Amino acid sequence: MNRLERIRVALEAALAPQLLEVEDDSHRHAGHAGARDGRGHFNVTVVSEAFAGKPPLARHRTVYAALGEMMQTDIHALSINALTPAEHAGRG
16 A cells, blocks of 8 residues: 555544545655655645534644654655535535
């Protein structure tokens, strides 16, 4: 299983998202000092009830916790868009 799949599986297991988008943005950071260690840059959009009542920082911490050790071994940078289903519906 590649990194993208492992990120997806970890977030699905922890957050039961209604929507999950994971994008590997590592190619745009080739040569970047932080990318030289082999860790990647990723963008995630997660829509989950798990974020209800949580401020943005707590939502990000929830995502970091779901990814666990991967934050140290596989991920150099992570852009997070964490929404509740109601917030996501309001964007449409």
